[in-house]
Amino acid sequence: MSEKPEYTTKTTESVDELLNQVAQGTEFHFQSGLCGDWTLLAMEPDKAALHLITEGECWFGFPDSSAPVKKLTAGDIVFINQGISHFVSRSPVPNDVKASELPSFCQPQHSEGGVVCYDINSPSATTQSVFRLLPPWVILASQEQAQRLKSIITMIREETKSSAPGHQAIVQRLSDVLAIHLLRAVVSQGDGLQGPLAALQDRYLRPLVLAIIDEPGGEWSVNEMAEKAFLSTSAFADRCLKHTGLSPKKLVDQLRLQRARALLKNSDLPLELIAEQLGYQSATAFSRFFKKYANQSASEYRKSP
Template sequence: MSTATSSSDLIGLVLGTLRTERASTARFTLSAPWSLRSDGVEGLLIRVSLGEPYWIEADGAEPVLIQPGDIVLLPQGAPHIVRSARELAPLPFSGLLAQHMSGAHGDHPITFRHGGEGGHGAALTELFSLHLWMPQHRGQSLLSWLPPLIVLRAAEVATTRTLALATQALVDETLTQVPGWQLVTARMADLLLVHVLRAHLQSGAAQAQGWLAGIGDKAIGKALAQMHANPELPWSVASLSRVSHQSRSVFSERFVQRMGTTPMRYLADVRMGIASQQFEQGQADVARVAQDVGYASEKAFSRAFERWAGQTPSQYLKLRTNGAQIRRHKG
């Protein structure tokens, strides 16, 4: 059992339980003036842009000006508004998407032009978007502990512009729908997530609560690393406090302060996230999965999984199998 896990390694461990299930891309050419409102999406969004800056307002927060080359992450796909100027009233994104969508959402890349007349010299913003679907159940995904909007500035982090350009090239390539485009998009997005979250943490911009803040706390980070690296071990608050070299009471109080949840609740979420990933990857032996995530009893595991997912393991497996069959039939 290793205890020398760094913050970056821990981010990798966390994201290892959040592998992208499927992905889609979009490119929007927007001519000022323009303003669009999204009611939110299932999964997460990663966006980069070229051309003119634009404003984004996520989930009712203060508007943020986005410069070309910045990377925007909406970890929970929160409702948001994007626009060329702050005073513009937004139109719904959904109507434009429906007009330009072929098949079900996610089956094909989406492109459209919108906004002013777009004549010679018009102020254009090109938005390149990655939409990632990840297992999320009743808000218990690890992504739910992130702020609704994360912006990685090209002017502040040297590698951001290179990653943004790579993302733009990826989106453009997917427009031809070459074989495997969704898989390539999903895997690149996993790498982008690691980079964005690591850079966000190192910039000191991480919010006061959530696992990014926990990773930044050396004592709590040690406990988090062990929960993610060894979820099958019989952890308790006492044993986790020893890993963090703190008393039980200090550890418990500090964990809740940093993470916004208790150590055992966090551990349960980690275990269930790993279990759901195994189910998604085709593991149908519930007893084996229960053992892998630290449950001696299949019955106890099934009760815990149902509390977390709102479904028993067998119901969850049946639903995922049916969903995969439908996608194969449509494809």
């Protein structure tokens, strides 16, 4: 069997569709100039987010965490995945505060710093599953950005600072493009990626991962997966292990696990129907699978915060 994909156009179209869905789900959420000892706090947000620093310096970190805070400067952008509690603050080590206790902030003309924030919806099960494959957070420092991305960020910063008529509409349109560039940058940063996300970087494995995300309950035998990747069975198994650190079966298991988590948290479907969607013959078989990988039962996971 040839090791060259015969349908590269179809693969490209699948990735393009994914990026397009992400762009359509980007929503302008918040912008302001900031002064004083300000803090913006998000606790277990139900959407992924982008924060663009438009002016000054600030700090990014996680409440109730020993992880060191990260210093951000104008032009830096942060991607934060769904459910990740985080703060952006002027102080390097802010106190854990409630939303009602957050200091107020001034208008842009009084500001010492500035932030533009976006929410990213997951309009389909496919995009939601891909978000779950992404890291909890990623910082794209200004000096590490491609020139095209820098140009977009510069325009957003200028429009935000000017507050001229129509600036919010312009910022929204630019944010659609920004979301695509950011997701492309996150997926393509090769070092340290493992599992299904690493497979998205490989031209042979990418169409397979997208196909499994679209149809997690399919009959995904090794032969079937090898055909989807346009590889021989042995070449596919070797490539899968080399690029993801997972066997073909465990690759499927990880993708099914991500869909299971989404269905348990975002739907009221009974376990029997979730099991059927994921290709299991019974709720009992699905429950054994889920507990094996999640270290808790599906019912416990559904009830957990």
